[in-house]
Amino acid sequence: MKLGFIGLGIMGTPMAGHLRAAGHELFVTTRSTPPQALLDAGAVACKTAADVARQADIVFLMVPDTPDVEKVLFGKDGVAEGLSAGKAVVDMSSISPMATKDFATRIAALGCDYLDAPVSGGEVGAKAASLTIMVGGSEAAFARVLPLLQLMGKNITHVGGVGDGQTTKVANQIIVALNIAAVGEALVFASKAGADPAKVRQALMGGFAASRI
Secondary structure: OEEEEEOOOOOHHHHHHHHHHOOOEEEEEOOOOOOHHHHHOOOEEOOOHHHHHHHOOEEEEOOOOHHHHHHHHHOOOOHHHHOOOOOEEEEOOOOOHHHHHHHHHHHHOOOOEEEEOOEEOHHHHHHHOOEEEEEEOOHHHHHHHHHHHOOOEEEEEEEEOOOHHHHHHHHHHHHHHHHHHHHHHHHHHHHHOOOOHHHHHHHHOOOOOOOOO
């Protein structure tokens, strides 16, 4: 397939690499210079996001935040300028669910599919193609893109309509953040009470409080 990938940071580069390694044509752009290793593997560097969208049938985004996604999609030389009916946009960034619904409406008006597919798993998961991917969008669009998502992740769930993927990622972040806070509070408590926090941690890892955090 002809695929586009915009945003080649610590997550985007290995994710894009998996798509190229599977034999797909890959058109890329990023804020800086695309990694040479990706170009050596056969990826084609494009000057703008619009150029990527003109070349690719499905365009993936992996950029930092909501304003970045909006700029890539609708700014000067953005994805929207290069789209034609029948193409698809898959935003794998972690951004606002409300903004996502607005972006999807604007892309749908161009006759294109839109999926929000944020990920969890970090750089390690991106490199190992073991990301958890939570997807919002239509059943048909999800079915179309699923084989490509499977090249980048393992636990892939179609949560519901547009924006539901981002909502799930927010839920994920709430749980992770509160776990980090709880672990910090517990170990400070143990330390101030005179216990060795390293030993406390060792003990807790064998009980119900054990967690990746």
